[in-house]
Amino acid sequence: LHTPMYFLLSHLAFTDVSFASVTVPKMLRDMHSKDKFIPYAGCLLQMYFFIVFGTLDSLLLAVMAYDRYVAICHPLRYTTIMRKGLCVLLVACSWLVSCGNALLHTLLLVQVSFCADNILPHFFCDLALLLKLSCSNISVNELAILTTGAVVAIIPLSGIMVSYVRIGTSILRVPSTTGLHKALSTCGSHLCVVSLFYGTIIALYFSSSLSESNEKSMIASVMYTVVTSMLNPLIYSLRK
DSSP: OOSHHHHHHHHHHHHHHHHHHHHHHHHHHHHTOSOOOOOHHHHHHHHHHHHHHHHHHHHHHHHHHHHHHHHHHOGGGHHHHTOHHHHHHHHHHHHHHHHHHHHHHHHHHHTSOOOSOOOOSSSSOOHHHHHHTOOSOOHHHHHHHHHHHIIIIIHHHHHHHHHHHHHHHHHHHSOOHHHHHHHHHHHHHHHHHHHHHHHHHHHHHHHHHHOOOHHHHHHHHHIIIIIHHHHHHHHHHTOO
16 A cells, blocks of 8 residues: 555545535535524635645646556656655645645735625635625736636646546557556546546536526535545545
């Protein structure tokens, strides 16, 4: 269990559990309580950890894609390239970027003023919805979202796609049933998790942009925050 894959997988599992734990307990409490409220400090704290673990999930999936690329395209050099020091460095950098990203958005949100008590039409403190409730200039916040979004979402997704394009090219060079089966066995679980994670994010984005329905947005958010995190361990447990 000390191989790079299981080292990265343990961090992904911890991230998934933590990601769901940020929103699920409060959601369950609200379902069985008439007093559906959250204090301002609690809202900021929930948003901070939501961004931390959401960002960390994205970055770890990119690191695991690189691990799979090295395992298939450079099998003889795998242990040399994916040494323990590099794995620890990649995970540490992922944590650093995630915490820095969340801290940036939290500090910027603190500068925003809210006119009065507001009703948040969601089951957790989502940054985009909080900014909609503000009554001050949020142009800096929006710029920060666009900039950091490219770093923590587009760049990792691009890295994942490049890794799998190279994996596919490597397999096609030596077409064989054994090689294809080995590649699917090695990458199948990761591909399913990546598709589920980014698929729900894209669905959430389009459901929010194409419809003003809060109910549809909440359903997409549940898929993204709860269902995906619950299914990831199951998907990896089915790996042969």
